[in-house]
Amino acid sequence: MLPDKTHPEWKYLVKGEKQYALENFVLQLKVNQTAKDIKSGKLSVDKAIDDIYALCLKYRHAVMKDMKKIFNS
Amino acid sequence: MSNQLYRLEEVIQMIEQGKLLMLAGDESQLDQLPDGKWVGGTIPYFMTKDGGMFTEDFIYVNDITDKVTDFEIKHYNANNIDNIVEQSYENGFSFLILPGLTDVWSRYALESPEWEDIYVNPVVGWVSGVKYEDFGKIKPKTYAGNQSFTDQAVVMHAKLPDEKVARVETINVYEQGSGDEIYFDQKGFGNNECVIDGKRFDLYQYLKTNKIDETLPLVANYAGANINVGSIWDKDRQRADLFAPVFPETPYKVAKSRDFDYAREFKCHIAKEPSREHIVFSCNCLFNYVNFGLEGKNIADVSGPVTFGEIAYHVLNLTFVYMVIE
Numbered sequence: 186m187l188p189d190k191t192h193p194e195w196k197y198l199v200k201g202e203k204q205y206a207l208e209n210f211v212l213q214l215k216v217n218q219t220a221k222d223i224k225s226g227k228l229s230v231d232k233a234i235d236d237i238y239a240l241c242l243k244y245r246h247a248v249m250k251d252m253k254k255i256f257n258s
Numbered sequence: 259m260s261n262q263l264y265r266l267e268e269v270i271q272m273i274e275q276g277k278l279l280m281l282a283g284d285e286s287q288l289d290q291l292p293d294g295k296w297v298g299g300t301i302p303y304f305m306t307k308d309g310g311m312f313t314e315d316f317i318y319v320n321d322i323t324d325k326v327t328d329f330e331i332k333h334y335n336a337n338n339i340d341n342i343v344e345q346s347y348e349n350g351f352s353f354l355i356l357p358g359l360t361d362v363w364s365r366y367a368l369e370s371p372e373w374e375d376i377y378v379n380p381v382v383g384w385v386s387g388v389k390y391e392d393f394g395k396i397k398p399k400t401y402a403g404n405q406s407f408t409d410q411a412v413v414m415h416a417k418l419p420d421e422k423v424a425r426v427e428t429i430n431v432y433e434q435g436s437g438d439e440i441y442f443d444q445k446g447f448g449n450n451e452c453v454i455d456g457k458r459f460d461l462y463q464y465l466k467t468n469k470i471d472e473t474l475p476l477v478a479n480y481a482g483a484n485i486n487v488g489s490i491w492d493k494d495r496q497r498a499d500l501f502a503p504v505f506p507e508t509p510y511k512v513a514k515s516r517d518f519d520y521a522r523e524f525k526c527h528i529a530k531e532p533s534r535e536h537i538v539f540s541c542n543c544l545f546n547y548v549n550f551g552l553e554g555k556n557i558a559d560v561s562g563p564v565t566f567g568e569i570a571y572h573v574l575n576l577t578f579v580y581m582v583i584e
Binding site for chain 2: 201204205206207208210211212213214215216217218220221239240243244246247
């Protein structure tokens with residue numbers, strides 16, 4: 186079960202505002218992309234959260250350690 | 259059917275049996291294969307359970323017949339390679355082979371990290387090449403069945419059962435060193451103009467002047483993922499030719515020195531993979547093969563082609579790439 190999309194840590198994650206030492210490869214790449222695209226104005230924070238949430242749902246087992254790091258921090 | 263090297267006759271038999279195959283081998287072998295449900299690319303270097311190996315007499319086979327529920331084989335040129343993402347299945351993966359040093363390779367490497375949906379489904383694969391001595395003389399090839407290309411990427415889009423998911427991971431033994439941050443104004447492969455501490459430098463001259471080991475890659479940190487850019491120094495033209503692209507607003511550093519045992523380091527990394535027995539594809543980089551002397555060395559029983567570039571969504575260098583279906 187992933188934390189609700191309204192949890193403030195999602196915002197920090199997609200904007201790259203906190204360094205979480207992520208381990209899952211595709212999550213690392215996606216966060217790098219959303220942070221760049223939000224900074225350039227190409228992507229909204231809400232859409233970035235939707236995209237990363239969907240990715241984490243797909244790989245919910247593989248991102249479990251990363252989720253703990255992000256949401257227990 | 260295990261993923262390993264096979265003789266030509268054995269591969270022909272598998273194709274005739276209707277197996278769904280991802281192949282790697284020398285052109286002299288792949289050119290003799292009949293049409294069928296396979297994609298392939300040229301390379302004569304491999305990781306095997308008997309160690310790293312150069313051979314022009316065998317073909318490496320990944321048989322995914324029992325893993326997927328549907329598939330589609332396509333080929334793309336530099337003008338339409340961006341269709342690869344939208345043409346993938348809703349749940350599956352796209353296995354991609356790019357012919358090295360071509361326009362389609364260049365466009366995919368430069369632009370794919372910016373495509374909106376690139377991370378929805380795994381794009382995994384490798385960059386085809388040739389024997390090191392033939393580099394620049396013979397063109398790397400790709401194959402969609404018995405149709406071969408020197409200028410087109412081939413893709414096997416694969417659909418997975420609903421309860422399965424494909425996951426791509428990497429093992430990169432390199433990490434950023436403690437040296438200068440190197441920035442590039444333009445994205446590209448040919449950039450030798452860089453900015454360090456606000457001053458403009460020629461990359462080749464900077465590396466040479468600072469007595470940097472030419473086998474060390476530049477490394478960028480993508481939210482924790484170390485992404486390598488390898489280079490070959492052209493001493494006549496005084497250039498460092500990059501084998502993966504660099505991007506603006508991204509700090510690169512020369513990797514930490516290579517004073518470690520690759521096999522030991524690799525085993526530590528692969529031991530952390532919980533689905534190791536479900537690896538359906540893996541490949542390693544020719545730079546690693548050469549720099550770490552992997553010929554004849556078994557590395558944790560992994561196998562696959564040793565390539566001119568690895569694809570884990572992005573085109574990478576000096577990186578072991580693998581995909582599990584779990």
